[in-house]
Amino acid sequence: MTHLPDPAVLVLEDGSRHPGRAYGARGTTLGEVVFATGMSGYQETLTDPSYAGQIVLQTAPHIGNTGMNDEDPESRRIWVSGYIVRDPSRVVSNWRATSSLDDTLERDGIVGISGIDTRAITRVLRSAGSMRGGIFSGDAASLDADEQLRIVREAPQMAGQNLSAEVSVAVAAVTPAVGEKIGNLAVLDLGVKQATLNNLAERGFEVHVLPQNSSFADITAIDPVAVFYSNGPGDPSASDAQVAVLREVLDAKLPYFGICFGNQLFGRALGLGTYKLTFGHRGINQPVRDKATGRVEITAHNHGFAVDAPIEGVFDSPAGYGQVEVSHVGLNDDVVEGLRALDIPAFSVQYHPEAAAGPHDANYLFDRFRDLVVANQKDSE
Template sequence: MAPKEPAVLVLEDGKMFRGHSYGLVGTTLGEAVFATGMTGYQETITDPSYARQIVVQTAPHIGNTGVNREDAESRRVWVAGYVVRDPARRPSNWRSERSLDEELMQQGIVGIQGVDTRAITRHLREHRTMRAAIFSGDAALRTDRELLDDVLASAPMEGSRLAEEVSVDEAYTVEPSEHGWEGEPRFTIAAIDLGIKAMTPHRLAQRGVRVHVLPATATADDVKAVDPDGFFMSNGPGDPATADAQVRLLRAVLDERLPYFGICFGNQILGRALGFGTYKLRYGHRGINQPVMDRRTGKVEITSQNHGFAVDAPLEGTTVAPEERYGRVEVSHISLNDQVVEGLACLDIPAFSVQYHPEAAAGPHDAAYLFDRFIDMMETTAAAAESTPSETEEAK
């Protein structure tokens, strides 16, 4: 193995961690966050929700099973930088096609290895996520003041509009027949790609749903053009306070009483559409071991999460949405770690959302029932429409 270049991780409060290069040698800037998953590193780095973030893996051994084409959750690696303690010297798995180090280098991702990721995680947990940079090679040899000045000149995550940057440019369709479903599709949905993971339309297609994936810039006319039975908004990066266009689109959908399901960013957009605010968490929830309670059933789910923002909604009881035309709403799920809102359920319109990943790749499948709940909602809405006389029939 070739010798590695010197590298340093610099946080905006001046804290520095020195190690050696991993992946591409160079400089990268982003928000330092930690992810607690002990597996699924390839799914993590290809999750568009991590755009412009430097991910610190709390698990010490990373890269053991290499990288393959099948496990990627999107078309490329999205992390801004990658921080590991002990990377595998060589991968050992029958599905491996190349090493993680080679993948990061090929995709131009600057990383650092040989640092105490536990200490970094504790520092971020106690102080907050913050702007950061990884410098390796000659860039790491500059003075500490010069390195810190570069970090302080970078953009914070607050106010960042990133969904349009990670979304697809052109719409595409995922057919149920491509994922083992036999027979005609049960329903058709329009899914807005705000940073969607590949496993999400896969899980829906497995259940007989035709998924039209639309860009983040899609309009209400684009949604109507696919004649959907339901509407979905995906996970994605950035500050939900910047998603005004998506909030307007969702309100247009809710006004038509089209069934809605949102995850992660889609949960925050539903919160905003209903009139609630959003706020930045101190260090966020990232990993595949986050406990959440479904308040309707009392069931505790272990969930996959990746978010740094949350919805500011009343935790107790049922409330009328600030946008009163949408009626009553309740917080359906909460985090058992810090009582953060993890789900919203509308009681007078067909809409609900969660702040975590029910597709869970990698991760637990405790929340897979939410896809079935969405299908049940579309079935109920369709049945109600069939039983209600149309305006033409009433005129007769």
């Protein structure tokens, strides 16, 4: 007799219900339901701290065929609140795999669902925007539908949440420089990925990963040649403390590079606003134009918020940091994808140049940062 998988249901805050099969751990999970468009790299997605608080839906229909391994995690654990796939692989086919995706989700307590029409849900999210949702399986699958919807609608909205404390390291950690050392780099860990640290170390930085609540005094205590703000989850408008520290960094004219969340906080430090995107950018196939070169890059994204700034021309920083320009623009919707200060040594991008699962079109940005720091050192001599 064939064993039927346990039932599960995805409930969205608009009241729609999507029955399917339990995948991973059984129970209840809540979060903001978002979609990621990558056809590969699911292990890097699951272990990206930027996805904390989110239930991730994979638009690619077949997920899990390469299993999970011990070499590709981007952080110390899986961070997604829940996971949605259409067709989970029945077998693992990769020589590096140490476990199946299903077993890993179950081991880490990640509640998921499979066997639902992910394309239909993606179309809903593209129209209505990302929304709160819940996955109910095991005993929770038998809860009354009205009760399930009530639980979903009482979950917190992503807007206004500061989640960096949940994903950041508690104590400082150091990754040694590879090759000739440029100097110490202070990395504020807002949800940093391992591939980012590796790329920075390979450029000659001794990488000091600092907790998200580090003060400017904590940063200067390591005698840094530059400061880096990482990617991370949550609403940038809820991170006033990190913005205040960043302004001290800019006042000291320390070279600065920020990615993703670090781009949004750089925008705020410059005096710009941020806003929530309708459904965000998530995946490894987002086209971005580098305005300086005209080159179009295919890039990896994971952000639901963006900086509000004029795309064309040079403008004055409202916070008094001189002239600024938007350096990169998203070609799908004209979203600001990068900022460059013209009077201080600082720039940022909204996407992920480390792109552990690919593509690597934007990897040059780490070289650009290294060159900026080296030039600043020469100017200071």
